Amino acid sequence: MRWWEALPWLAGIAAYFLFPNYLAFGTQVLITILFALSLDLVLGYAGILTLGHAAFFGAGAYTVGMLALHWGWNEPLSGLLAAAIVAGAIGLASGLVLLRTHGLTLLMLTLCTMALLEEGANMASAYTGGFDGMPGLKYAPLLGLFPFDLLYFRSQYVYALALLFACFVVVRVLVHSHFGLSLTGIRENVIRMHAVGAPVRARLVTVYSVSAALAGVAGALFAQSNAYVNLSVLSLERAAGVLIVLILGGYGRLYGAFVGAVAYMVLEHALAKAYPTGWQLGVGLALMVVALYARNGMLGLADALRRRLRGGRGR
Amino acid sequence: MDLTSILLGGLAAGMVLFIVSVGLSVTMGLMGFVNLAHGAFAMLGGYAIVLSMSGWGLPFPLALAFGFAAVGALSVVLERLLYARLYRASELDQVLFTIGLVLVTIAAVTLTVGPETQTLVLPEWLRGQTDLGVVRYRTYSLMLIAVGAALMVGLWLGFERTRLGAQIRAAVDNRRMAESLGVNVRRLFTVTFALGSGLAAVGGGLGAEILGLDPQYPLRYLAYFLIVVAVGGLGRVSGVFLAALLIGLLDFVLKIQFPKGGTLFIYALTLALLLWRPHGLFGRRSG
Numbered sequence: 358m359r360w361w362e363a364l365p366w367l368a369g370i371a372a373y374f375l376f377p378n379y380l381a382f383g384t385q386v387l388i389t390i391l392f393a394l395s396l397d398l399v400l401g402y403a404g405i406l407t408l409g410h411a412a413f414f415g416a417g418a419y420t421v422g423m424l425a426l427h428w429g430w431n432e433p434l435s436g437l438l439a440a441a442i443v444a445g446a447i448g449l450a451s452g453l454v455l456l457r458t459h460g461l462t463l464l465m466l467t468l469c470t471m472a473l474l475e476e477g478a479n480m481a482s483a484y485t486g487g488f489d490g491m492p493g494l495k496y497a498p499l500l501g502l503f504p505f506d507l508l509y510f511r512s513q514y515v516y517a518l519a520l521l522f523a524c525f526v527v528v529r530v531l532v533h534s535h536f537g538l539s540l541t542g543i544r545e546n547v548i549r550m551h552a553v554g555a556p557v558r559a560r561l562v563t564v565y566s567v568s569a570a571l572a573g574v575a576g577a578l579f580a581q582s583n584a585y586v587n588l589s590v591l592s593l594e595r596a597a598g599v600l601i602v603l604i605l606g607g608y609g610r611l612y613g614a615f616v617g618a619v620a621y622m623v624l625e626h627a628l629a630k631a632y633p634t635g636w637q638l639g640v641g642l643a644l645m646v647v648a649l650y651a652r653n654g655m656l657g658l659a660d661a662l663r664r665r666l667r668g669g670r671g672r
Numbered sequence: 673m674d675l676t677s678i679l680l681g682g683l684a685a686g687m688v689l690f691i692v693s694v695g696l697s698v699t700m701g702l703m704g705f706v707n708l709a710h711g712a713f714a715m716l717g718g719y720a721i722v723l724s725m726s727g728w729g730l731p732f733p734l735a736l737a738f739g740f741a742a743v744g745a746l747s748v749v750l751e752r753l754l755y756a757r758l759y760r761a762s763e764l765d766q767v768l769f770t771i772g773l774v775l776v777t778i779a780a781v782t783l784t785v786g787p788e789t790q791t792l793v794l795p796e797w798l799r800g801q802t803d804l805g806v807v808r809y810r811t812y813s814l815m816l817i818a819v820g821a822a823l824m825v826g827l828w829l830g831f832e833r834t835r836l837g838a839q840i841r842a843a844v845d846n847r848r849m850a851e852s853l854g855v856n857v858r859r860l861f862t863v864t865f866a867l868g869s870g871l872a873a874v875g876g877g878l879g880a881e882i883l884g885l886d887p888q889y890p891l892r893y894l895a896y897f898l899i900v901v902a903v904g905g906l907g908r909v910s911g912v913f914l915a916a917l918l919i920g921l922l923d924f925v926l927k928i929q930f931p932k933g934g935t936l937f938i939y940a941l942t943l944a945l946l947l948w949r950p951h952g953l954f955g956r957r958s959g
Binding site for chain 1: 700706754757758761763764765766767768769771772773774775776777778779780782783891895898899902906932933935936939940942943946947950951
């Protein structure tokens with residue numbers, strides 16, 4: 358545990374007091390951080406390249422939405438749990454089948470799985486509201502005490518922050534455990550891991566399912582905080598968006614999700630509405646530059662800078 | 673619509689997919705490079721063709737040649753300057769780079785030309801219908817089928833009978849061995865990439881009436897091109913041909929019969945096919 362690991366949480370708490378008018382936006386940032394964290398587990402640590410992670414985000418969102426709309430189940434915390442279970446189950450099922458392949462084939466399969474879910478949701482419009490989605494979802498007060506709907510930004514923000522913290526603790530423990538270290542081994546040299554006798558596929562499927570469950574929690578939070586779910590939660594835009602966020606911040610190092618989400622969403626909020634085409638151009642250019650020169654994102658650049666500043670003192 | 677019309681319509685759509693995707697399949701099989709920006713070359717070619725016809729009054733065949741040459745030249749520049757740096761990079765970096773390139777291309781086209789759909793104005797001799805004896809069908813679609821078939825034959829001959837084709841086939845099967853036999857693989861990459869992108873450009877222009885032509889084209893059809901390439905097998909021209917016809921036909925038929933569930937079937941089919949044969953229907957593991 359290093360001292361600066363407390364900084365993101367202090368910043369999160371400070372934001373509550375410093376930006377009282379932006380707490381709804383802040384909740385969305387927290388949700389994106391959680392989503393990016395889940396992607397970091399599969400992409401940054403296990404090395405599974407997926408363009409379909411929104412499948413689990415959407416699964417979580419629709420679970421919460423359908424529970425609230427059709428079965429009147431609107432207790433927030435149990436809704437989260439249901440979303441995590443459903444998303445995790447989909448992750449387990451698809452992981453068992455998909456993770457036999459790799460490379461372009463795996464990429465295509467993750468895309469197809471997500472597209473299947475999206476089309477399925479579109480077709481089952483009686484349950485999901487189809488293209489229009491499910492607006493106006495209502496939720497019961499959290500723990501019976503705190504009122505919880507669109508108007509109560511403050512309680513939603515605190516709720517999201519607490520959940521992010523809990524999930525982050527899980528991820529951090531996982532990543533620093535033997536399990537997490539073996540994932541790095543699998544990512545770097547899978548043949549050797551097989552030779553050493555590591556249960557490669559079991560590990561990959563496990564981390565894929567855990568990541569899916571976390572993405573599902575993020576999706577559930579999305580449905581709860583926006584009181585609205587539509588097909589965009591399962592779209593390629595959302596999957597590509599979270600990938601961009603993670604890469605820009607730096608993958609494989611947990612805090613890249615924080616940095617990337619804050620930077621991307623703040624910039625998007627400021628620029629995208631005013632100059633939508635310019636924003637697209639900028640994001641495209643940034644991606645090209647990152648792919649060519651700054652593979653480890655913003656945190657990687659910060660590392661390189663720190664090393665260069667320290668290099669002067671000799672090692 | 674009767675069966676023959678449906679069949680012809682689907683074949684035409686499949687041919688367009690083939691013309692655009694064959695370049696992607698060969699370059700991915702040859703270079704192992706995940707190029708998600710291939711659709712952008714098709715779009716740029718389409719714009720070049722349509723705009724040269726409307727702006728400069730070029731006749732249709734000349735406009736096609738112009739599109740081929742212009743996009744081919746552009747792709748050589750991009751390949752030498754940017755793509756070549758990422759040949760040894762991870763798949764993730766390649767995906768990121770090409771997604772970035774797509775976004776930049778879409779934004780650039782939106783900013784210079786505008787977000788509207790461009791319409792292809794067909795020359796006189798391609799409009800209307802042609803009577804084939806058995807059936808009357810749109811001349812344009814028949815032309816597409818003919819061009820696609822001719823391209824397939826031409827490519828097959830090119831791969832089987834020319835030295836360049838042999839070199840490409842060798843490098844796709846086993847790049848290192850080909851290099852040690854004296855094949856200049858780097859130059860092969862550039863040539864193949866240029867040819868592939870040029871073909872995509874022609875496909876983008878030819879297919880403008882079926883697939884449409886607007887700035888969102890590369891992203892909208894990315895999944896289709898990737899599906900055709902993955903199902904057909906990387907680097908297998910005959911595989912891409914059959915996969916493109918299959919997907920084009922299926923999509924066409926399903927959109928008419930089941931407007932709501934058609935795309936779902938294609939994704940499910942792709943999923944099943946790739947799980948059964950991860951290297952594509954006709955691909956095989958390369959060395």
